[in-house]
Amino acid sequence: MRFLPLALSAAALAVVLVPVVPAQAAALPAVQFMKIYYNSPGSPDNGANSSLNGEWAQLKNTTRKAISLKGWTLRDKTSASDHVYTFGAFTLGAGKTVTVRTGKGTDTSTIRYWGRSGGTFAYIWNQTADTGYIRNPSGKLIDSCSYNSSRVESVNCL
Template identity: 80%
Template sequence: MRFFPLALSAAALAVAIVPVAPAQAAALPVIQITKIYYNSPGSPDNGANVSLNGEWAQLKNTTRKAINLRGWTLRDKTKAADHVYMFGAFTLGAGKTVTVRTGKGKDTATTRHWGRAGGTFAYIWNQTSDAGFVRDPLGKLVDSCSYNSSRVAWVDCR
């Protein structure tokens, strides 16, 4: 019994000097909105395709595996059905980024096009405040990014 207080003191000291790990940072979403360029160069204008394609959102696969994005959606906070971009057959490689442009163009492994046209009403991202949302095929929110500024043309969402 004589050694019990000493053993208890040693145990207390050992606990006291064990480094405490900081709270674990929130895990990155598997698909992350990294940037929204909401004020295309030269806008407001007449909604020409070059200006529409100057408006875009970038999504990054933060995992070490390719992800099939068929059925995934990107949208702004507007409830309009035509403000939803749905990925068709498209796989985003591990660690890769895809840019979704508002206008029309040829889709590639790094760029997709919303296909919008029709003048100034074709823009997706509001120039002063809006939010982007990425959902998986089941409709589960995977990531979002919002902004509230007309002083800059884009927001870094990382």
């Protein structure tokens, strides 16, 4: 019976010494926002394609394996269905980034185009405050990035 308090003290000490993983060490999402450039040069304007392409979101594959983004979505906070970009057949290489521009253009391995046009209502990212969301094909939220400032033109999401 004399050893019971000692055993309980040792057990309590073991619980206290369990390592705690700091928040910074938590696993990164497989694909995360790097940056959202929401106030394109020259805006406000008439929504010319060059200005639409001046706003963009950049995503990074944080893993050591290529990820198929087919069916993944990128969107802003609005519930408008035309504010959703859905990736077609596209693979993002390990550690690589892809930039999704709002306007029209020819897709490459590093740049995708939302394909929007139609003047000032074609912009996706609000100039003062918004939130971007990345979801996998099953709709699971993978990452988000918010901003609330009209004093700068972009937000670093890391």
